[in-house]
Amino acid sequence: KCKPSPLPVLNIGCSSRRISTAAAQRAFDPPVDEFWRWHCERGAVAASSAAAVKPGFVPEGLGLVAQRDIPRNEVVVEVPKRLWIDSDTVVASEIGRLCAGLKPWVSIALFLLRERALGTASPWHPYLDILPPTTNSTIFWTEEELSEIEGTQLLNTTMGAKEYVESEFVKAEAEVILPNKHLFPLAITSLDFLWAFGMLRSRAFSYGRGENLALVPLADLINHSSSIIHKDSSWEIKGKGIFSRELIFSLRTPVYVKSGEQVYIQYDIAKSNADLALDYGFVEQRPDRDAYTFTLEISESDTFYGDKIDIAESNGLDETAYFDIALGCPLPPLMLPYLRLVVLGGTDAFLVESVFRNTIWGHLELSVSRANEEAICRVIRQACKSALSAYHTTIEEDEKLMEGDNLDERLRISICVRDGEKKVLQQIDDAFRERESELDILEYYQERKLKDLGLVGEQGSMEILLKMCKSQKLLNCMRNARRLPAESFI
Numbered sequence: 001k002c003k004p005s006p007l008p009v010l011n012i013g014c015s016s017r018r019i020s021t022a023a024a025q026r027a028f029d030p031p032v033d034e035f036w037r038w039h040c041e042r043g044a045v046a047a048s049s050a051a052a053v054k055p056g057f058v059p060e061g062l063g064l065v066a067q068r069d070i071p072r073n074e075v076v077v078e079v080p081k082r083l084w085i086d087s088d089t090v091v092a093s094e095i096g097r098l099c100a101g102l103k104p105w106v107s108i109a110l111f112l113l114r115e116r117a118l119g120t121a122s123p124w125h126p127y128l129d130i131l132p133p134t135t136n137s138t139i140f141w142t143e144e145e146l147s148e149i150e151g152t153q154l155l156n157t158t159m160g161a162k163e164y165v166e167s168e169f170v171k172a173e174a175e176v177i178l179p180n181k182h183l184f185p186l187a188i189t190s191l192d193f194l195w196a197f198g199m200l201r202s203r204a205f206s207y208g209r210g211e212n213l214a215l216v217p218l219a220d221l222i223n224h225s226s227s228i229i230h231k232d233s234s235w236e237i238k239g240k241g242i243f244s245r246e247l248i249f250s251l252r253t254p255v256y257v258k259s260g261e262q263v264y265i266q267y268d269i270a271k272s273n274a275d276l277a278l279d280y281g282f283v284e285q286r287p288d289r290d291a292y293t294f295t296l297e298i299s300e301s302d303t304f305y306g307d308k309i310d311i312a313e314s315n316g317l318d319e320t321a322y323f324d325i326a327l328g329c330p331l332p333p334l335m336l337p338y339l340r341l342v343v344l345g346g347t348d349a350f351l352v353e354s355v356f357r358n359t360i361w362g363h364l365e366l367s368v369s370r371a372n373e374e375a376i377c378r379v380i381r382q383a384c385k386s387a388l389s390a391y392h393t394t395i396e397e398d399e400k401l402m403e404g405d406n407l408d409e410r411l412r413i414s415i416c417v418r419d420g421e422k423k424v425l426q427q428i429d430d431a432f433r434e435r436e437s438e439l440d441i442l443e444y445y446q447e448r449k450l451k452d453l454g455l456v457g458e459q460g461s462m463e464i465l466l467k468m469c470k471s472q473k474l475l476n477c478m479r480n481a482r483r484l485p486a487e488s489f490i
């Protein structure tokens, strides 16, 4: 199963004009000079003659080029809120009234498409004109290109994203576009809507716990570099001036940049290659970007469904749990206990009883029984085997293909993602195969319990025997006592 794409949550992203082939792909160069003039005229702080960066053509499409040597952490772009396109921009526009109640990204998408259709009549046209017509995000791939990621989780999330956008388009068309043709004189198609979604997904900044979304002209020309591995954000939103009345978007360079070089940031160190491919249309050659998401579920038909849900919920999990596993990294700490809970049954079922509710998670963190541990190995290995059989190439074949020169960018992304997913699956399968081979030597709940009761110690089974003898004596006494008349107890 695939983790549902967190679609409404948009991060800073960038769209990609197709990188190495960017210039060749575009019918004309975007009018960058005009955009820069527009930006300066509207009073953006970075527009002074001492601007640290200017927009320029770079291998990634457009980017921010240093105009002088810039020390680490220096602010390179500041953009006041009046230049952003966000929900407030939409509210203040002619379509604001119609968009009340829409999802923020849907209303911004409609705004973008309407302004784009207005052409030079739109005050935003110098910005809209530099937006790329497409990116390398998998949402823009042809069916033939998508066939290269057959079997991958990326294909599922891509199709899920496209279906989601289509369903939002159908709603927006019926409720907003068609009933207000005077405000949307030019037809808006579902492809236009997908373009707007792609722009937001790749270049909008989300802030305020992801509830607000803004396109920030100029700042959104910042590209990503794999060599920047800072976890801290390179941008912030703050108040400007003594009374901080106007919000300002402020972007810093995380590293020293020489004059003439491009300023880069790290978009998101936690994203997998599949996330990067879907959001921005590029991937990285770092093993920890290779990931696979396991979806585990407590089945409704499970005899202990209610108890198991209760246990999962008391430990911050749910009926369904998603575990992202990265290449070369250990399993997420909650995965094994959850897995043991999912398959728990048979003679181990007593553990779900309410008397164990406060302690069960501790028991699940360790092997419960041979049968339980064997079951988790079987389930995971079977899942790996079935997932691996869905790819149409092997790891070896992909590695050979990667050696080829002049690979099409989208093909390179495909190979990298499917190769990465398979390697993670292989790694998980290897780990659980090893676990299977240790089933006879693992320590299980009953054994740990006997130890806790002091029934297994230095003398081991001898001690148990002694204690059993003592309890046997006690039993015999009790049996004999039952045969005695009641008065003999008085």
Ligand SMILES: C[S@@+](CC[C@H](N)C(=O)[O-])C[C@H]1O[C@@H](n2cnc3c(N)ncnc32)[C@H](O)[C@@H]1O
Residues within 6 Å of the ligand: 012, 013, 014, 015, 016, 017, 019, 060, 061, 062, 063, 130, 131, 132, 135, 136, 202, 203, 220, 221, 222, 223, 224, 225, 226, 279, 280, 281, 282
């Ligand atoms: C926020 S925009 C940056 C500006 C963009 N380059 C442009 O021309 O408008 C993000 C997009 O830039 C491109 N991009 C950014 N960093 C990249 C990288 N390291 N490799 C390839 N493409 C990159 C991708 O197309 C991505 O979707």
